[in-house]
Amino acid sequence: MAKKTSEGFTWTPSTGLTDGLPTAGVVNSPRRIKLVQDAVCDVIVIGAGYAGLVASRDLSTQGKKSLLLEGRDRLGGRTWNASIDGFNYEMGGTWVHWQMPHIYREVSLYGLENDWVVRQNPGSREQLQLTHDDETTIYSRVLGLFCNADGDHLRHSWKYAFGTDQSPERVAKLDKMSCQDRLDEIRAQLSSNELAMLVAILQQMGGAEVGKIGYFSVIHWWVLGGHSVLGLNHMALHTRLGSGNSTLHRRIFDHAVSTGQLSYSFSTPVASIREADGVVTVQSRQGQAWRAKAVICTVPLNVLTSIQFEPPLPSAKVKAARQGQVNNCNKIHFDVKGPDLPWTSLASPGKGLVSAFGDGLTPAHNTGVVAFGPDPDAHNGIRLRDLCSVQAGLMHLAPEERGEVVVERIVSHDWNEDEFARGSWCIAPPEFATRKPGLPMLTGPTAGAAGSTERCRLVLKPLIRLPLHHVRHKGGRQSSKL
Template sequence: MSGSREPGTEVDVVVVGAGFAGLSAAERLVSTGRSVLVLEGRDRVGGRSLSGEVAGVKVDLGATWVARRHTAVRDLASRVGCTTTDQFAQGRNVLWMAGRRRTYSGTIPKVSPAALVDMARMQAAVNKLVATIDVNAAWETPGASRLDAVSFGEWLDRKNALPSTRALMTVISKVQWGCTPGDVSLLHALRYIRSAGGLDHMLDVDGGQQQDRIVETTQEIAKRVAERLGDRVRLDTPVRRITQDDKSGVTVRTDSGEIRARYAIVTAAPAHRAAIEFDPALPERADGLARAWRMGVLSKAFVAYETPFWRADGCSGEAVTDTGTVFITFDVSPAAGGPGVLMAFCDPRVFDAFSLEARRDRVVEQLADLYGPRALSPIDYMDHCWGAEPFAPGGPNPAVAPYATYSFGKALAEPHGLVHWAGTETAGEWAGTMNGAVLTGQRAAERVAALLSGDVRAEALR
């Protein structure tokens, strides 16, 4: 009933969102003795982490990898009993470009001497700009307005990038931001590359961001944290309105009633903040952030075979292609004996609108181009379209167009009265990763805990 308040719904802190940021914030607050309630609009925890199963193998439909340097999420995984396994990367990678299939070793495809020289030139140009970026406040970087006035794609054009270099940068853009280079600002792209530890760390498997996977899946980490929090986590409870005043704290309204708290931590992605009504209203910059920082869109497919047959052919299962539905693949098979499982990143523009059967056919046919006719005989298939999610759709990260980072970026983590923000987008280092989400949740919790301690001291002096 609207306006009603259930017993036990007065807490120190309400956390909005049960992804890695929200659960980490709640866990940290509980450890300080604070009462917490986590409200999640979905029917599950994990946010952009979601488990699936193909041929009896658990797979990550969303967030997948952890780097060695992702110590926060690795520590969290270890504490709840989840384990890591190396991302398989032995053998030669496959490149399909301009209608031709090649194989190569290493991170960057070796198309031709001229293409290699051009790719090295563009990497150097990117790295030079990345070095100037303030990772904690990219909008305050010298020349930020200029960097934000052009798209990543326009910059590549101005630098006369060769088609092969442009194709590889397009793959990077699709994986990182769920869009093409022309849809994301140069400043936003540079910010994420800097936060990822540089272009090499962003792209590499061995020693890079694709170093390890979670055996139990990344969502299992969130599930186990939520189990520890118990009835402090409420699912199917979208937040509709947050009202606040300095004297009585915040009132959070959901479809089932109201919750009173002294502070709120909102972990929704910037675009999804717009689904919540705030009273008092968000400042202009924060409101603009919610409107301008739209989410990218990405889809994933998993195709299972009796064995990872591509390994016998000397292939790693990693492929990059410049055409079709699939644009990159990885081998996520549990063992050499099988089943063999290929994970394929798919372009939603030529994927999401089709039936499950048509999507399967498109992916399988393209895998046959990459790995041969044995790819035409899978034993299982599944996919997930993040743009079609019924609640908080999109991912993996915001696809922020020119001007929006410089204009609105400061509002990412700037508190709105008693409302504090967390979520991977608000991170400096490791923005866009689960590690960034964990760190921001912990930091927001620590800030709010310190404020609560100040409140307690003030009340004691009255």
């Protein structure tokens, strides 16, 4: 039976709210340090999310003496799943696809090529009901129009998602815009239903008021999806691992441990990273200190300011970390009584939740529903532990023809109150790239930034997540993700 992490919570009518969730990501022996006191190891890796785990595995399999430090009591960072009564609840990053080269390399390496769950397909809410074809047409039109920044859907001006040959003048212009600015530009070309759908897409994508979401982040996703709405949805909102992200974490971690080269310590938040005379010293909040020839730090952008660096990081990186990314989305799982899979709902402004979709049957033959809400401080946001408001938000989204909605279970984790996340997947505000000269773009799936010397390398790894729609559509399909 999986051990419990202290993170997350579950609620049922009979037990009420209970903190902590069972997950395969909790390691039986949370600390194993094989280093001689005062020894200098080859590399210290900070963070046991995908970036940190892969780095630890690659180093240890190459014979490098490595130490993995993790502030949480589990593997996985912002991608992990809880397992309750035979059902996997993805608490953070969820969707995996074979066109995601870095993560699919791990899927293939550990024999999970057939371990797929295809997201269950929809229906929806509000006054408008759409067929699948209608939904596809309208959704493609509104998001395509929104992302068509140059009249050619960026097919030539931004061919490659991580290319660096875009016009600096064009980048500066687009980076200056918020999503609200772009909405204002195209408002006259949209019907009221189309505008409502687009607002819901953007708020679910960015987890914030649309005026706070950088337009540049959204069109970067567009390019990552091959300059196509359907391509974007298929790559990023279609398939997840049946055994859960935590299974893949364990396989990477166990592989690294099996080499005999990896030491590790969980529940060990890092307080400082100091470099002097060619050696990097990492000190934990508890006062322990370890030394290494190099450090790989994989903490999220919004957490970077919690660590003291000496010498200090370059000013552009410090400014970026202080400003932070803006996504404070809520993600909530519901078990709804009855096997009513095919519905998806979107609402703008909604009642604390802007979207919900059926995502599989539980072993008890209830409907698994995943819902998303914007920043709790947004005008239409709610607090996760306000369970009355959370359930009211779901009731508002549920299709009227479905009848009574009986919630059998709620499962969630508050990423905004999580000191090791301080928000959800990375969405940059306006003027983020051009106001940080010399800073690598931080809106992609991974971004590396050299520290004060080449020895201290920061890997800032945001969660990828994609759009959803607003209007109600029967038997259509949808897009969403955390």
